[in-house]
Amino acid sequence: MRSGITRLVLIGAGPAHREVLARLTRHHPADLQVTLLAPPPAPVHEPLVPAVVAGRYTADSCRVGLSGLLTLAHARWVGGRCAALDVEGRLVRAAPADGGAPIDLPFDLLSLDTAATTDREALEQRLPGARDLALPRYPTEAFLGLWPRVVSLAHKRPLSVAVIGAGAAAIELVFAAAQRLRAEGQAGTILTLLTDGGVLAGDLPPAVASRVRRELKRQRIHVLNEPCTGLTVDGVRLANGALLRCDVPLVAGVAQAPVWLRDTPLALAEGGQVLVNRFQQSLSHPNVFAAGHAARRDDHAYPEAATASARAGAALAHNLLAAFEGQPLKPHWPAQRVFTRLSCGSDRAIAAWGPLRTQGAWVARWKDRDARREVAAPAPQGEDAAPQA
Numbered sequence: 001m002r003s004g005i006t007r008l009v010l011i012g013a014g015p016a017h018r019e020v021l022a023r024l025t026r027h028h029p030a031d032l033q034v035t036l037l038a039p040p041p042a043p044v045h046e047p048l049v050p051a052v053v054a055g056r057y058t059a060d061s062c063r064v065g066l067s068g069l070l071t072l073a074h075a076r077w078v079g080g081r082c083a084a085l086d087v088e089g090r091l092v093r094a095a096p097a098d099g100g101a102p103i104d105l106p107f108d109l110l111s112l113d114t115a116a117t118t119d120r121e122a123l124e125q126r127l128p129g130a131r132d133l134a135l136p137r138y139p140t141e142a143f144l145g146l147w148p149r150v151v152s153l154a155h156k157r158p159l160s161v162a163v164i165g166a167g168a169a170a171i172e173l174v175f176a177a178a179q180r181l182r183a184e185g186q187a188g189t190i191l192t193l194l195t196d197g198g199v200l201a202g203d204l205p206p207a208v209a210s211r212v213r214r215e216l217k218r219q220r221i222h223v224l225n226e227p228c229t230g231l232t233v234d235g236v237r238l239a240n241g242a243l244l245r246c247d248v249p250l251v252a253g254v255a256q257a258p259v260w261l262r263d264t265p266l267a268l269a270e271g272g273q274v275l276v277n278r279f280q281q282s283l284s285h286p287n288v289f290a291a292g293h294a295a296r297r298d299d300h301a302y303p304e305a306a307t308a309s310a311r312a313g314a315a316l317a318h319n320l321l322a323a324f325e326g327q328p329l330k331p332h333w334p335a336q337r338v339f340t341r342l343s344c345g346s347d348r349a350i351a352a353w354g355p356l357r358t359q360g361a362w363v364a365r366w367k368d369r370d371a372r373r374e375v376a377a378p379a380p381q382g383e384d385a386a387p388q389a
Contacts, residue, residue: 004031005031005033006031006032006033006108006109007033007035007105007106007107007108007109008032008034008035008107008110008111008320008324009035009037009092009105009107009109009110009111010034010035010036010037010038010075010083010108010111010113010116010256010352011037011038011092011110011111011113011114011292011294012038012112012113012114012292013038013043013064013066013113013115014043014113014114014115014291014292014294015113015291015292015294015313016113016280016291016294016312016313016316016317017113017291017313018064018066018069018313019113019242019313019314019317020071020313020316020320021034021036021066021069021073021075022069022073022317023317023318023321024073024074024199024230024317025069025072025073026274027190027321027336028074028272029321029324029325030034031099031118031291032058032127032321032324033076034073034074034075034076034078035075035077035078035105036066036075036076036077036078036274037078037080037081037082037105037279038066038078038079038080038093039079039080039081039094039097039141040097041063042063042064042065042066042067042131042143043063043064043066043115043140043141044062044064044140044144045062045063045064045341045371045375046064046140046253046372047237047367047370047374048085048372049062049068049140049144049172049328049376050172050173050175051177051343051346051371052144052366053144053147053173053176053177053357054175054176054177054179054180054264054345054346055151055179055180055183055184056346057143062375063375064374064375065375065376067252078094078096078103078105079096079097079098080094080095080096080097080103080241081094081097082094082095082258083095083260084260085101085260085261085263085264087110087264087265087266087285087288088106088265089312089376090102090106090107090108090287091104091105091106091107092106092107092110092305093105093201107129107220107287109286109287109288109320109323109324110287110288111288111289111290111320111363112261112274112288112289112290112291112292112294112295112317113139113141113290113292113294113295113313113316114257114258114292114293114294115139115141115257115293116138116139116140116256117138117139117255117256117257117258117259117293118136118138118139118251118253118256119256119259119272120136120217123136123251123253124305127164127228127229127230127231127251128229128230128231129171129230129231129232130230130231130249130251132250133212133231133245133247133249134164135147135150135170135233135248135250136250136251137165137170137173137250137251137252137253138255138286144289145358150177150181150185150343151180151181151185153247153248154181154184154185154186154189155184155185155186156186157186158187158188158189158190158219158362159185159186159187159189159190159247159248160184160189160190160191160194160235160245160246160247161181161189161191161192161246161247161248161249161250161369162179162193162194162235162236162246162248162249162250163177163191163192163193163194163196163197163250163252164196164228164236164250164251164252164253165193165194165195165198165251165252165322166193166195166196166199166200166201166203166255167197167198167201167202167203167204167252167253168201168203168204168340168342169252169253169255170193170195170252171193171200171201171340171342172249172253172343172344173252174191174192174193174216174221175215175247175343175344175345176343177250177344178191178219178281178345179189179345179346180220184240185217186320190222191220191222192219192221192222192223192224192246193216193221193222193223193224194224194226194228194244195223195224195225195238196226196227196228196253197225197226197227200212200213200223200225201210201213201297204340204352205338205340205354205357207353207357208304208340208342208350208352208353208357210288211357211359212342212350215344215348215350215359216287219345220258220345224238224244224323226238226240226242226314227239227240231249232380235249236249243317246327247377249301255293256271256272256293257271257272257274257294257295258294259272261273261274263344265277265284265285266282266284266285266288267282267283267284267285269296271296273293273294273296274288274290274294274296274297275295275296275297276289276291276295276297276298277281277297277298277365278288278297278299278332278333279322279329279330279331279332280295280312280315280316280319280332281319281320281329283298289316289320289323291312291313291316292312297312297334305327306317311326312325312334314331314332315330315331316332318330325374327387332344337353337354338353339352340352340353341353341363341366341367343364343367344359344364345364346364347360347361347362347364348360348361348364349363349364349366349367350363351363351366351367360375
């Protein structure tokens with residue numbers, strides 16, 4: 001029989017945790033103490049990052065409103081990051097954002113929904129020179145902090161910019177960068193999408209790839225399907241021995257889980273994410289849950305984009321409260337068909353859901369409208385369902 005206060009610590013302010021907080025605004029047991037550990041300021045809503053890069057919005061105008069949500073959810077916000085996690089001792093060591101002394105956050109239940117990051121050491125080993133010369137797409141805050149320097153440089157002279165990656169993040173980034181730098185920079189700026197040996201749009205539905213290729217060609221963005229072997233001050237070295245000369249190499253590879261997870265006894269996937277079951281629950285520690293970039297389902301029948309969707313937050317919110325109350329957990333069954341909306345600059349976007357696909361300015365407006373609404377009032381997502389126009 002449960003007695004006393006149960007301490008729930010949420011590490012990260014990702015979409016699944018925002019869903020948890022939204023659920024707590026409607027039902028917050030008096031004996032459940034909730035703490036959110038996340039760095040200030042509030043996170044930029046990821047679907048709007050391409051619009052920020054393209055210059056349509058500022059980063060601050062695209063931040064998710066957390067303060068009001070936390071107040072309504074009766075949750076505490078500790079501004080900082082996780083420095084260490086003692087799973088067996090049920091303790092999170094937090095490093096405050098203001099540089100103060102570390103804070104210990106004891107927990108009974110723990111949930112992870114952290115922002116995507118880049119392992120700089122691993123990137124350097126795979127791509128020598130990247131640690132000093134590359135601008136990684138993740139973490140988002142660091143990238144958006146440095147992006148204005150690239151724009152400022154483009155004001156002075158034509159640039160050659162290489163976006164390294166083959167997935168959705170790289171594709172949206174190269175389209176957004178092309179729009180901004182060509183509109184505000186000197187004439188003659190060159191944009192190249194360097195797939196690094198990956199399959200262009202390989203993480204997207206097949207129907208999207210051909211449309212992406214046509215749009216890249218229409219916008220005069222070069223595509224090179226060649227692995228990279230390193231970076232120099234002159235450009236990117238390629239596996240075929242050539243050197244792609246560029247001023248700014250932007251690395252937009254796979255988003256990664258926090259490196260500190262590797263120092264825990266949690267069962268991890270090969271990519272460093274917490275291995276979770278259909279309840280978003282750690283395979284090794286049942287009082288630990290995870291979603292988004294911090295998690296990987298042990299059932300690989302589902303696309304990773306679906307298991308990382310914001311709608312996983314509905315099951316996560318239910319299961320955290322169920323674990324608190326000693327009630328049965330609810331499985332999360334991601335949709336086999338992932339709904340995709342891919343930005344191709346500010347005035348065009350591609351949409352695909354199963355065999356249905358379309359593109360145009362109206363898709364861009366639709367995507368933008370939904371993203372702005374989520375920023376204004378993060379709302380519960382419910383179960384996976386077909387998209388509504």
